[in-house]
Amino acid sequence: MVSMSAISEALQKGKADEVKNLVKQAVEAKVDVKKILEEGLISAMDVIGGRFKRNEIYIPEVLIAARAMHAGMSVLEPLLVAAGVKMIGKLAIGTVKGDLHDIGKNLVAMMYKGAGFDVVDLGVDVASDKFVQASDDGAQLLGLSALLTTTMVQMKGVVESLKEKGSKAKVIVGGAPVTQNYADEIGAAGYAADAASAVEIGKSLLK
Numbered sequence: 224m225v226s227m228s229a230i231s232e233a234l235q236k237g238k239a240d241e242v243k244n245l246v247k248q249a250v251e252a253k254v255d256v257k258k259i260l261e262e263g264l265i266s267a268m269d270v271i272g273g274r275f276k277r278n279e280i281y282i283p284e285v286l287i288a289a290r291a292m293h294a295g296m297s298v299l300e301p302l303l304v305a306a307g308v309k310m311i312g313k314l315a316i317g318t319v320k321g322d323l324h325d326i327g328k329n330l331v332a333m334m335y336k337g338a339g340f341d342v343v344d345l346g347v348d349v350a351s352d353k354f355v356q357a358s359d360d361g362a363q364l365l366g367l368s369a370l371l372t373t374t375m376v377q378m379k380g381v382v383e384s385l386k387e388k389g390s391k392a393k394v395i396v397g398g399a400p401v402t403q404n405y406a407d408e409i410g411a412a413g414y415a416a417d418a419a420s421a422v423e424i425g426k427s428l429l430k
């Protein structure tokens with residue numbers, strides 16, 4: 224019988240193939256898909272997130288773990304959809320115009336997926352009108368990422384365009400140079416410093 228801690232440990236070690244196999248075995252053994260997701264995969268990514276925050280591990284290890292998470296998710300995703308597990312909400316996320324950094328954005332997207340959100344990844348170098356379009360397409364939450372002080376100013380433009388169009392979508396901003404103060408200044412609904420808190424903020428904004 225596959226234990227959830229075996230999945231978690233394999234994920235923390237970044238062993239993508241092993242994670243995939245263990246998740247498959249757990250599914251075959253009829254372990255609840257939500258349990259595999261929460262106790263096997265998400266809890267392991269939480270551990271990784273904590274170690275990264277404390278500078279005990281660095282970006283390459285995070286990416287390797289994220290790849291293993293993805294391998295496990297590839298087995299679970301169709302099952303979650305087939306089981307009609309209700310999506311908590313819809314998030315469209317992208318890195319703002321002029322900015323090509325996507326590692327943090329991808330982590331945030333992955334955490335939201337893991338938490339049961341329908342996630343649309345708009346990619347990098349995303350112009351304001353694309354965010355507006357995503358809101359028209361039903362995203363209740365818009366995640367904006369920026370890693371450059373020269374591109375974070377784009378966030379203000381996105382918030383203004385949404386307001387002009389009368390959009391009800393809530394904007395959450397993040398990325399290394401972004402702060403809660405900046406979020407308040409431009410009128411964003413939320414800010415988070417890391418991927419795990421990003422999900423918490425998103426959930427609370429939908430309440």
Ligand code: B12
Pocket residue numbers: 282321322323324325326327328330331365366367368369370371372373395396397398399400414415416417418419421
């Ligand atoms: C990797 C990297 C690159 C890679 C990007 C690869 C990729 N696919 O992303 C490459 C080599 C392409 C690159 C290019 C450049 N980079 Co660069 N890069 C970095 C580096 C080393 C790491 C960034 C990273 O991925 N961090 C890891 C992730 C996990 O952290 P994160 O992005 O902060 O995300 C977390 C949080 O911020 C938050 N978060 C992120 N997004 C969001 C979104 C939402 C909605 C929420 C809620 C939260 C959230 O959650 C994440 C997970 O916890 C940083 C230095 C650093 N230490 O930050 C420089 C850095 C960001 N780069 C910098 C610069 C200057 C550049 C270049 C201009 C260099 C050049 N002269 O060409 C170009 C710009 C290209 C462009 N137009 O975007 C500067 C920015 C300086 C500044 N203040 O503006 C930095 C700080 C390096 C430095 N010290 O000078 N870079």
